[in-house]
Amino acid sequence: EAGVAQSPRYKIIEKRQSVAFWCNPISGHATLYWYQQILGQGPKLLIQFQNNGVVDDSQLPKDRFSAERLKGVDSTLKIQPAKLEDSAVYLCASHLYVNTGELFFGEGSRLTVL
Amino acid sequence: GNSVTQMEGPVTLSEEAFLTINCTYTATGYPSLFWYVQYPGEGLQLLLKATKADDKGSNKGFEATYRKETTSFHLEKGSVQVSDSAVYFCALSKETSGSRLTFGEGTQLTVNP
Numbered sequence: 001e002a003g004v005a006q007s008p009r010y011k012i013i014e015k016r017q018s019v020a021f022w023c024n025p026i027s028g029h030a031t032l033y034w035y036q037q038i039l040g041q042g043p044k045l046l047i048q049f050q051n052n053g054v055v056d057d058s059q060l061p062k063d064r065f066s067a068e069r070l071k072g073v074d075s076t077l078k079i080q081p082a083k084l085e086d087s088a089v090y091l092c093a094s095h096l097y098v099n100t101g102e103l104f105f106g107e108g109s110r111l112t113v114l
Numbered sequence: 115g116n117s118v119t120q121m122e123g124p125v126t127l128s129e130e131a132f133l134t135i136n137c138t139y140t141a142t143g144y145p146s147l148f149w150y151v152q153y154p155g156e157g158l159q160l161l162l163k164a165t166k167a168d169d170k171g172s173n174k175g176f177e178a179t180y181r182k183e184t185t186s187f188h189l190e191k192g193s194v195q196v197s198d199s200a201v202y203f204c205a206l207s208k209e210t211s212g213s214r215l216t217f218g219e220g221t222q223l224t225v226n227p
Contacts, residue, residue: 040219042205042217042220043203043215048214103215104159106157107157
């Protein structure tokens with residue numbers, strides 16, 4: 001079974017530029033999450049999708065971050081314009097949405113904002 | 115709100131040593147508790163879980179017991195191996211589906227031969 005795919009793995013941009021990250025969850029997983037992991041901290045939830053609908057985006061900085069999951073499969077997270085404090089690893093995870101308590105994470109996309 | 119606190123790291127041990135990584139939580143009600151592990155160059159993966167008080171989760175020689183009276187979920191292993199070197203995250207969820215995880219800061223474990 002293929003895992004959660006993310007790209008790009010690494011991205012370096014200057015502040016005020018834009019960037020987009022892509023995630024393809026495990027086939028059949030209805031629930032998809034984006035987490036932000038700043039160096040030395042645990043992952044923090046940005047947004048949760050159930051199929052193509054948003055379940056929770058209360059922690060997403062909506063003035064600069066946006067995310068979509070148009071067909072209920074893959075998802076894109078965009079940052080525009082980027083700030084220095086956005087430097088982090090962006091993790092995508094998916095979940096079959098049964099009571100297994102297990103999220104499957106991708107390897108992450110590491111963003112460096114200069 | 116919900117929060118998870120892990121022992122300050124990093125932790126460095128010799129092979130076959132006993133491991134304890136402390137984790138305490140703050141949450142209302144009855145959260146589910148998890149340990150996730152991140153090996154070098156890999157994504158986070160579930161190590162073990164416990165969904166109610168006094169439950170013991172176990173996997174790969176690791177164990178953790180859900181202690182509601184002390185709001186703790188400490189990770190233990192009797193004899194660590196070099197291959198256990200990784201970052202360990204304690205996490206909680208208010209729903210048994212495991213969604214919307216709240217993570218601790220992570221503890222880097224290095225095991226030397």
